[in-house]
Amino acid sequence: MAFRGFADLANGDPLLATAKQEDEDLAVYNWDDAGGYGYNAGALDEAGDDMNDETFGGGNAGTDFDFARTTGSFAPVPRAPAKPVQKPAPPSGPLPSSRTAPATSSRQAPLRHKNQPSLEALWKDDSVSSVLGGIIPRAASGTSLLGARHTPPQHTPTPPRPANLPPARGSQPRVMTLQEIEAEMEALSHGSSTAHSMPPFMANETHAPPPLPPVQSMPHMPQQQLPSINDGFPPQHGWGAPPPRSSLESMLPPEMRPASGGRHAFTPEGHLPPEMRPVGGVSPYHSLPENTFSLPSMRPDMELPPEMRPVGGRMPMDMPPLPSDMRTALMQGPPPPREPYYPPGNQMFSLDEIERQMQAAQLGAPMPPPQPMQQQGPPHGMPDMGPELHHAPPHNAPFEELHRQPRPPQPPRPESGLFKGDVGDLLDFPPLGAQPLAGRPLIREQMPDARTPEQIIELSVEKRASLMRDAQEKIRATEKLEAKRRRKAEKLAHMARRNELMSQGDKDFITRIQVSQLVTEDPYADDFYAQVFGAIVRARIGEAAAGEAVIKFGDVGVGMGIGRGAGRREKAMERMRQQVEKLVQHAKNREKEKSADQEKHIRALGKLSSRTSKVAPRPLLQVKDLTGSPPVTPTSEKGRSGPGGDHKAAMTQRDILYRIEKLYDLVLQLEQKRREEPQGEDKEEERYVWEGEYAAIVKLIWDELHVMDPLDISDPHPVIAILGPAKGKKLLPRLLRHLSQKESLTVVTLLIACFSQLDVVRKASLLDRADSPEKREMEKQTELFLSTVLPALIGALRRAGLRLVSGLLGHLINRCDVAEVARTRPGLELLTMFLAQAEGLKHAPAPDEPTDEELDQWQKTYAALFKELSGTFITLFPSARRLAHLPFGTAQYIRPTAADDIADQSTWQFLAALAISADMAQQQHLVGEMRDKVLENVMSQRTGLATTEEEARLKIDNVNLFLNALGIDASQIQM
């Protein structure tokens, strides 16, 4: 019978199982391909069921459900012939899995009967071997047992059906009862005849055949084997309450447990033979184990015919394997004692040998538990089975018979009705294999509560039903937990496969290789963008900069940038540090070795080049460092002209770019130096050295900047030229930070003196023209200038006194065309700053109070400025300039836009600043010149020429900006 179950698994289930596996995530972890044991999913059950029906025939399903009992019924049929031999025969034929339809069972049975070996082979190949893999072989043999054991004892197999035998031996009396029951059952069911013929064995076999419930088989075994039901009762409790593992385990002999590896829920049925446990753990159960075990606990399920199982999905899968194993075990049972244990079938295989031994020892003890199991099983299972059984005459009948045998006193059928619902649940439960595991724990828990088998029997149907339900729920819960745990364990086991593949030394070696790619001489700079980005992010988050962003390694001066992920652990960092230190040490040592090595070879082989493992690609083109011999630049020579060689031609674009790059190099060096600034009191000496180096670089920059070149050395001045490219503009503020106050003021002075040479001033007229790529470029440059250079200038101005402001403005007026400068946005902003700064300084409080001389000087400067600008005030407005550039006659058709007003804003601001500092005459002049513009704005606002509120507001605000400086307001203007 067991064989059939296995065969089923192997034939139909495996496929199903595989399919299920594929569907499931867990599938990955299922090591065994064919092993139906591993299946957890209900899908398997369904699929398996279908297959089973086809293969075995639907009719027999009932028997399948009965598993132990049913199986017995089925078994009978196939075994029937064997039965005569009873013990021997049952093993071979009887086992046909309950799942297998009657037909299938019949087929299998015949086969088995004919050749047990062949059966065994089937088992081995399909179920056990595939499932268990390496172990499988044994399992297969077990099925295995059948195979291995059978082979040797094959024919003797009778013994192999240990379950049967043992029961027979141990529980002959019971057997009798069982036989009777079976007879009744058989009468009811198809297989009954067989069952009858094979009383004890039949029962066992039949039970076994219902592949599913090893437990069931177990129970059956016990029943049959163990006359003393009392012994069995304890297990029964377990069953009833599904006192799964704990009880089972406890029941199981120690040997069993170890073998099972805890997985064998069967253990709970401590009575169960060791084989059970071990087998479960080792073989099929491994995959299914826990769940399967739960099933056993579920016995009802076990008992359920194969059909039932299909419903359960998992059940079928697991169940079949188990039964098969069980059966096989039973079959092989030669060691009768073992047979009882076999129920776990799967486990049995691996454990077979062990089991045998165990059985020898356990026979006595194990036997009893099984009985209880059976008894319990029947009641529980019976009820569940009941409905189904009834539905499926054949299967049910056998089951019933089986149940009855143990239960005779109890009314199985009535219960069945109650259990129907339960049955479904049971079916849902993982396959026998699976259940065992999950179920066991639950069972254990429940078990305690569980009454003695007798008590259970006495319980009313309702109570039993409720008990069953509770148990099932618990089982389910445990199954879930168990499934989780197992999944985890499987994952771990999966990963564990590669444990110890590498020694710690190997790992360190790999780590070193990886780390060596990361270590650099300048960890911060090499990781610059990441570091800066990290700093910005951290600043945004408001997280205090904690810890080093860079690992540095002592005296070596190398290190590596590290992400500062929150998850970083100090330990990991420490390990990394150690690795790097080792790495550096290795590199050092190797250098020495190499050099020493080379010494030896140099004479013989000439010079050898040694490549370092540095990641840097080999330079494709090696140009000798020319710095030694000052190259002669044509431009520099050619440019010399004029008196005393004071005048040079303007720098070429390339020269400018060269210089900018060089300055960038220096600035980057400086910034790096800044980061390396020694901190702390005790580092006076270091600090002194550092300051020296720092100053040296600043000096380099200063020289490179050519600030001190005569103002007229070229046009534009070298410094101004550098501000041409965008990157030059960006460079200036970074550069000024490192210069002293005096130096930066010198630069500012130079800039102001040469302001008209700036590209943004020189080409500002582009901005007034029609759109073009050049204009767009100019706009960008202007924006950049306003955001980089101008703030630097203004910053320097803020620190200047009135005298200096006057002087700078004077410079500007003398050296530049102020009117032109003022017509540019940067120029206008600069002038506004001058005026505002001077106005502020004029009224500065006591300590900074300007002297009369300073005031006088400022007044003169201002007058000069005003004079320069007078007559061109209108042209200061971008909108006016734009109109001027339009073709003649079109201006009046173009309405000023809000953009114009916005652009004009800075001009109005400048005029306001100008007006504040102006004396009465100057104010009158200013107002006279601005009258038209002011009136235009006010008019457009009042007459509604300004189409939108926004535009009108802008216009009037602009006007008021200016008028308020004069002490009047737009509202005072009368049209």
Add this chain to the structure above:
Amino acid sequence: MADLSAQVQEPFDLVRLSLSERVFVKLKGERSLVGVLHAYDGHMNMIMSDVEETILMVEPEEEANGVVQSVKRNLEMLFVRGDSVILVSPGSR
């Protein structure tokens, strides 16, 4: 200024001069780019911004008698794989 040329020790030093400048890049497949160069590496992989890509397409002779057509598109930011770069030159300025 004499010392400035000393900086140029390898071709890439010349490319470096064009960092953050507008450059013209000729690519395989009749493509050319004009844009601001932001970064490059030893493979001439480049990061460019504000790029205008021009693709020259020559129609088959039979159909359009060898008409040359250029397709342009603008890209805000572009990564250029170095293996397609034929030429890099400073943009006209």
